[in-house]
Amino acid sequence: MTRLSRRDFLKTGAVSSVALLNGCQPLFGKAASKAHVVVVGGGFGGATAAKYIRYFDPNIRVTLIEPKAKYITCPASNWLFAGLATLDQLSVDYQGLKNYGIEVISDTVIQINSKQRSVTLSSQQSISYDRLVLSPGIDFRWDTLHGFNQELSQRFPHAWQAGPQTELLNQQLQAMPDNGTLLICAPPDPYRCPPGPYERASMMAFWLKQHKPRTKIIILDPKRSFSKQALFEAGWKQHYGYGSPNSLIEWVSLADNPLVSLDAERKTLTTEFGDHFRGDVLNIIPPQTAGKIAIDSGLGNSSGWCPIQPMSAESSLLPFIHVIGDAGHYSPIPKSAFAANSEAKVCALAIVNLLNQQAISTPNWLNTCYSLITPEHGISITNGYQVNAENGITAIKSAGGVSQKTDPASLALEAVYTQSAYYNLRSDCFD
Amino acid sequence: MKRWLLMVLSLTSFNSHAELSGENIALNCFNCHNRKPAANSAIPSLNGYSRQRLQQAMLDFKYDKTNATLMPRIAKAYSDSEISAVAAYLSQQ
Structure with missing residues (x-):
């Protein structure tokens, strides 16, 4: 149902009435020549999705909505306690994304109007989309x-x-x-x-x-x-x-x-x-749930997370909305920044395929998480993931797992990789 | 070389449902192996390597012919022809 191609959808009356509601804006002509993707949330997932949509198809207009001018990364923030980093060193801004032609709006989405395919910002501005990417991170159960x-x-x-x-x-x-x-x-x-x-x-x-x-x-x-x-x-x-x-x-x-x-x-x-x-x-x-905007918009189920169709990252509950990162139900893929980046790339490719009326290619996800025990003792876990016959996600067997080599030299090497992997991942998302 | 390539291509097409595209796998390489390498990164960029060299490196990781911490665990997730497709994609970047 939600796999309607853009061309098919444009044939239906639904879009005509949306165009009328929007005050007869030239939605048809504009959208047909230059589709618009709105990304909500400028963490690892949202930043990667915005960047890679532009990378795969520079004809697609991308708007990222994020209230913070600077994002402080959760990955590596434990280093602060060991005196290995300051919050300033863990901060990134959005200039790198702007360089890809992504419009970055410093505001908060207060409502998603899924039928009209628009979001309302706290400034009351309304922004319409062809596809919405939601990467709102987590919220807490108090x-x-x-x-x-x-x-x-x-x-x-x-x-x-x-x-x-x-x-x-x-x-x-x-x-x-x-x-x-x-x-x-x-x-x-x-x-x-x-x-x-x-x-x-x-x-x-x-x-x-x-x-x-x-x-x-x-x-x-x-x-x-x-x-x-x-x-x-x-x-x-x-x-x-x-x-x-x-x-x-x-x-x-x-x-x-x-x-x-x-x-x-x-x-x-x-x-x-x-x-x-x-x-x-x-x-x-x-205990945690998907970010508030996802829950408030009816994208979560009883688990507190957002069910998605693995092939496209599109919500199982509402069409034209894709959920990535910690908020999405991607189990058994763990909720990590690395996984959010991987999910964002799958999502970006699928959105570009959908907007260009192409078949969605078979996705592949990877997660790798490094941890430091001391500044010279690092450990890691990794796994690849693929779609299974039931259209769910399965870890690829016979691969992955935790560090096998636990001699001091290997652990020291993994500590060095921990730091490089953090900065390189951050760069792949934001630069 | 050409015969080898044809063989891989035909394997790929016959197994198109099971096999993943090189691009879809390779996109995850960039998470750690940055395309804009920082001067002090301990993890090398994959820029500028030939297809043959990338493929051999990944096969060596997969079959434990080289000493490494993480890549042997990752490379085992993919078939030899998928690894070949990843190498082809990366060498063209």
Whole structure:
């Protein structure tokens, strides 16, 4: 149904009435000669989609709508805790995209009018599209822990969107008492950046080992296991005394005894069976959903994420809207910036195919996530993905997986690649 | 060389449903291997290599004939003819 080619769609009466609604603008002539794609969200997914649509077909007009003049990347933001980067070094602007002829509008989309194929901005300006790419990232569920709310994230930062939250958590880390405890409340699956909480613990432990070696980080996890677990635990054992009474990092699975409440005054978390965890610093990373604009527009399902058709990235729920990045339901592809870039390229190719009345080519996705345990100890996980017979997504078997070589030289090399991979990925998206 | 190329092409066309295009796979190479290489990048750009050299490098990764951290895990996801198509695409960039 949603696979109607542009030519087929133009034959229907729907577009005529849209043209009338739009005050008889020359929609036909304009759209036929130069289709317009609007991209909402200037993170890794949105930036890549905008850039690659122009790369594949410079005749397509592309408008990117993003409220921030500068984007601070979530990838690499854990490096801040180890003193390896500043937020300024993790910031990108949109000049690179403008150089491709992409129009960048600094505003927020407050409404998607899917029937009229237009978006309304907070300035009340309306922008029409032939195809919409939505890359809104994540939002948080604030109601799952009794006693916790959005306002309290100013005291117990999530730091899961890089920026002031990351600075706040870093200040709290550095102000911890010498024998203090820092609690990281990891989120349940699925969430942005599966290795993120464990890389964060590593980067914090690296700094604490030098400045406050009597402190402890406790990861409270609703899961039974986590991404790259064996590699993280081996690294923690090697560098941070993991498994010993003086370990800088402890990991506690609360899969059968979940956290249920927060006492903000006592900085204490309580589990279903009444166990208490008190911390000097609480990094509460709430459960996540697709970004608000996607949910408000009816693009999400009961999972809280946006179902898509893998071949085109087009929403399964509303036509002419493509969802990419963390907001999309691309399982088993993890929610990462690398994956968002890969999904954006598949989406860009499909949109160019659709706008040129061509068949959509078979997509292929890749994800690679590097993590640092120390600045000289890197680990990675990677997988290729393809469409399966049921029009879902499957990891390509007999390939992928975590780092196989764990000798010091290989781990040091992976640490070097971690940094290069970050800057190169960022450049592929934004430059 | 020509015979070899024809063979690959015919394999590709006979397996068109299972095989992925070189471009669709290769687009993911640029995530790490930047087309505008930074001077200090430890990950090389793929600019300026011949098709033969790129193909041999990827086959060596796939069949564990070379010592590397990440690429052996990635290259195993693709058939030899897909790797050939990736090399053809990359060499023309």
